[in-house]
Amino acid sequence: MTIGPGSTAAQDGDRPPVTIFGPDFPFAFDDWITHPSGLGAIPPERHGEEVAVVGAGISGLVAAYELMKLGLKPVLYEASQIGGRLRSAHFEGAPAEIVAELGGMRFPVSSTAFYRYVDLLGLDTRPFPNPLTPASGSTVIDIEGETHYAESTEALPPLFREVASAWADALDTVGFSDIQDAIRARDVTRLKSLWDELVPLWDDRTFYDFVASSEAFSKLSFHHREVFGQVGFGTGGWDSDFPNSMLEIFRVVMTNCDEDQRFVVGGVEQVPWGLWNHAPDQLAHWPAGTTLAKLHHGGTRAGVAAIARDDDGSFAVTDAWGHTARYPAVLVTCQSWLLTTQIDCDESLFSQKMWTALDRTRYMQSSKTFVMVDRPFWKDKDPETGRDVMSMTLTDRLTRGTYLFDHGDDQPGVICLTYSWMSDAMKMLPYPVDQRVRLALGALKKIYPDVDIAQHIIGDPITVSWEADEHFLGAFKGALPGHYRYNQRMYAHFVQDALPAGERGIFLAGDDVSWTPAWVEGAVQTSLNAVWGIMRHFGGGTSADNPGPGDVFAELGPLVLPD
Template sequence: MTIGPGHEAAQDADRPPVTIFGPDFPFAFDDWITHPAGLGEIPPERHGEEVAVVGAGISGLVAAYELMKLGLKPVLYESSQMGGRLRSARFEGAPAEVVAELGGMRFPVSSTAFYHYVDLLGLETKPFPNPLTPASRSTVIDIEGETHYAESTEALPPLFQEVAAAWADALETVSFTEIQDAIRARDVRTLKKLWDALVPLWDDRTFYDFVATSEAFSKLSFHHREVFGQVGFGTGGWDSDFPNSMLEIFRVVMTNCDDDQRFVVGGVEQVPWGLWNHAPEQLVHWPAGTTLATLHRGGARAGVAAIARAADGSFAVTDAWGHTARYPAVLATCQSWLLTTQIDCEESLFSQKMWTALDRTRYMQSSKTFVMVDRPFWKDKDPETGRDVMSMTLTDRLTRGTYLFDHGDDLPGVICLTYSWMSDALKMLPYPVDQRVRLALGALKKIYPDVDIAQHIIGDPVTVSWEADANFLGAFKGALPGHYRYNQRMYAHFVQGDFPPEQRGIFLAGDDVSWTPAWVEGAVQTSLNAVWGIIRHFGGRTFAENPGPGDVFAELGPIALPD
């Protein structure tokens, strides 16, 4: 595994990096997709056969790209926008690099399978301006009406140092360092032993339970827990996640998802669009120069309205305009709720236990509001204090997180005025974009009374509330206590050897099927799982020197808790 141009990992050079290697399923996806042998092969007599791919987000496009390389013909259906939640909004008339990232915007370097495709497309990345990182220059933490300015963690008051130390100490009680060491070494045996012991202990317990009952935090005040929830560590506050299963939080921190993050210069939607237009160097069956775009004659099909089993055993997929086509296999990468709300999906295609898992998926709300400004004015210095006039801001006010994107002194800047989740996101839901901007500016004025942000705004603001979009119904999954069993069913669904015939041939992928919702690596890894399943469904095989995820799933797969 390598970290390609523009996103060198800030890791200890003497040790292997932490990657999203497990912990539930410690399979080296990055090695599988870069092995010179390739992912496998499809019987020649089946070359050119079609596979329906529902959803042209990153998981759909990764799977379609790899299936095309194997000689199959993926047929993408998309009801909204190519790229899904990798959505980069352009400001009218602005240079190409000046964008608002409405969905995924910060990508940890531990996402090695995702960065394989970033590198393949030759895209540039830069450090994301998270709080208290060099990329943010300076950070302001505003809580309970008191404002703290810092250019490093060490400059914060003791209260914040105590919170950070307590969090680090609490994590050590669940083998944090040992698990990270096993991930670095890709020591499967040790990693599974340590992680599998945590699953039954923490599946039923919340993030808040872990914090409140930890010995490290119990020595401190309630206010310390409150501060941790409001402004947190790393990328910001954590109280929106407090009701979630603690297992979900363990995965995030143990695989460094919340650390060493980067953004894609010019917008992350270049990754899905790039895969749509990229001609692979090694291609089976199709002529050189073939791309997903040329296979589709330029455009994906309309969104899917129905999926059913036809009389001949194939899948009948009907689009929004009533056109029905038949396929030997289907890959559904849409949010799982859409299979019961937007798509008339024949019930017999999944077991009742699988339907329960799909329906019990719980999505988190998310809202962002962006403005473009004439220049990165926040770098101006206050003549009295010598500080930046405005900083990356974490607060308990309704803006919660405010991020500053500097494209150079001679180009417009972008401010994410407010990035909030759950109840904080719902506060924005009823309001149009202009009112959202006014609310955010009003909150920030209390933090920066001498800064007139509005005078710098140019162009029209951009906003999103993912829960209000009928094609998504939420931003990403947030598993509740007791949801491990549901996740295990969805994740393991690509291994279909023991399924009854009526349930074979339809596959699932996407970050809500993965163990790491909200992180693009989960979407990529589950799409690669589905590619393995489709190879097998078509009678194909992987190579002995490069076994795929399904080949080792019985040995390395996530443990199954009793029902």
């Protein structure tokens, strides 16, 4: 059963759910895309005109899908593969639903715009096996050589509950509950008032600063902070994020990104591929049954090598094979660093302040290694203890996070042996997949000395290091202190009325443009911002009863801090 926004599982009692509604820009994207009036209209004389979309990840596919519905002809360019970081790798010879999720793999139900597309495509989702959730069955926390087995938070030693309590108390000092209540109620005035107070106070301060300086943690030992970093809250350890701006962490917890997460059965890449092949019910200009795949004759164009402005004001987009096509508008959804490292992008298309923002984007490293096993053996019971022989595992060892995916007793299982970030991910970077597996198995052997994981492995392992991929250069953005101004410039760029003519017509989208990097909802929301901007660029507009993000941006847009 698919559980999306508004479902029983997404509720907290009888109260409305917490969603990714703001806090920086409290606009109801989920309502906008499902309104009976539609997103808007393009003047009929411009129907069929082409728009270049650089990147066929979820942001590019959502934008292309909605632009097609409006009557434009999106032309997708992709240097790697459809789906971007929604990449589901299939194990050779295994059933189709047995996958390794190399990029995004767990999606909070607060991602309401994203789940609109999941539900549109009729995809099934299930609870993600996060630590200390029913979906994981059991959890092992291994830290400083001590191993703790638990099937609920109450089964852990008091130290862990003290850490969780301190974190909750620390959040209360910044109005966590009040902000969540405003999000639930979609009380725009209250939410902006509360959030805009926090922005100047915390833009320049790190996650670790917040933890270490909080009254709640200052009463505890350094070891409590250490455990918080190693084991964390919600889905696991967060010490990799300690250098990040605290505003980024506030957004994650205040919008419940780290709670009630689900995975897409059979792989999340079904969402971008589904949009590629889906024929919308209502189409302007195009005949019934039109899909993105049909408009592209089955495949995207090659990756983009150059973007320039022609003398007539159009954009000249050149692909990797040297073919140049011209467009009245371009949407760039690839990671921003590629505009200076892989794509020869005319510098005049953005202001120097925007180039600074694009270039200062900081990406976090991430590594995952998966194996397929003959069965979900971890559910076997130890005859002496009666416990699961292996559990979802959080540790300070090399593996950091180990996740177990059960597809049924008569089906192969999948183990994400190691999911790590930043310096922990860099430790894996030089090594081929077989060595990564050996390193992970060696670390897990110290936690489970009596379990022979290797004997259950079948097929070839699968691994990824996103920072080593020339088309990504990192897994996702991690904003540093002082980066708020850069983010605001990138996010607000889709409203172009005040821009010089030479900077109009090129748009940005993607999770690194959003306020919620690493979460698919940010990619979806920024793509919808760009759809509004492109619609406006073509002389179109929204319906009076369904204003779009740009229509209310002057009133609701993110706070602008002085330079």
